[in-house]
Amino acid sequence: MIQRIQSVFLALGAITSFGLFGTDAAETEVPVAGSEVFADAQYDVYDSLILTGGVLAAGLLLLIAIFLFTNRKLQVVLCNVALMITLAYAVYGGVLWYTDSAAAQAQVDFGALLPVLTMLFAALAARYVRKDEKLVRSADRLR
Template sequence: MLQRIQTVYLFIVTALGLALFFLPLANMQAGADLFTFDIFGLNAGVNAQSEQVYRTWSLAVLTGISTLLPFITIFLYKKRMLQIRFCIFNAILLICFYLLFGFFVWITYGKYSATHFGIEIALAFPLVNLILTYLAIRNIGADEALVRSLERLR
C-alpha cells in the first residue's frame, strides 16, 4: 500500500485539500472595505472578528468530498480499476471547484462593487491536486498493466 508512488500522490492531495479548510483563497476590496474569500464564504474584515457576509457551503462540501475521496482511494489498493474511477471522479470535482469558485467570485464581485481582487496561494492547491491526481491515475494504470501482463504469462 505505502510502497507505491500513487499512494504518496494521493496523500499529498489529501493534505492540500485539508489545508484549503484553513487558508483564504482570495481577497477583495470594495472602497474602504476589505473582504477575504475562503471555502466557507466571503468575510468582511481580515481579523479574528470578521463577519461572514456571503456563504458558500457548496464550495466547502465540494472541497470536503474532494479531500476525503483520495484518502479513501489509498486503501483500495487491491481494486486498481476502482481506484482509477475514484481518481477520475476526484479530477472532475476539482475542475468543478474552480467553476464554482469563479461563479461565486462573479456574483460577489458585482454585488459588493469590488475595485480590487487578489488571489492567495491556496487557490493553486486544487490545480496541484489535479496534476497529482493525473499522475496517480497514470501510475495506477501502469500497475494494472503490469499485473495483467504477469497474469498472461502464467
C-alpha cells in the same frame, strides 16, 4: 500496496484538497460591504456550502483511495471522480469570484493554486494506478 508512488500522489492530493480549509484563495485589504464573497475580506471555501462540500468530498475520495490498493479499478474511478469534483468546484469558485463586485480589489493568494495541484495529483495517481494495473496484467500473462 501503500508504498507505491500512486499512494504518494493520492496523499498529496488529499493534503492539498484539505489544505483549502486553512488558506484563502483571495483577500482584500478591508471587508467590502455588499460583497457576497469578500464581506469578511477573505475568499475561502467557507464562503459557499458548495465549495465546502466539494473540497471535503474530493479530499475524502482521495484519502479513501489510498487504502483501496487491492482494487485498482476502483482507485482509478475514485481518482477521476475526485478530479471532476475538484474541477467543478474550481469553476464554481471562479465564477463566484469573478461575478463579485469586489473582485477587482482582491489579491490572489496561495489557496487559488491548491485546486490545480489537487487535480494534478489526482491525475498523476490515476495514471500510475493504470500503469500498475497494466504491469500486473502483463505479469499474469507470463505465468
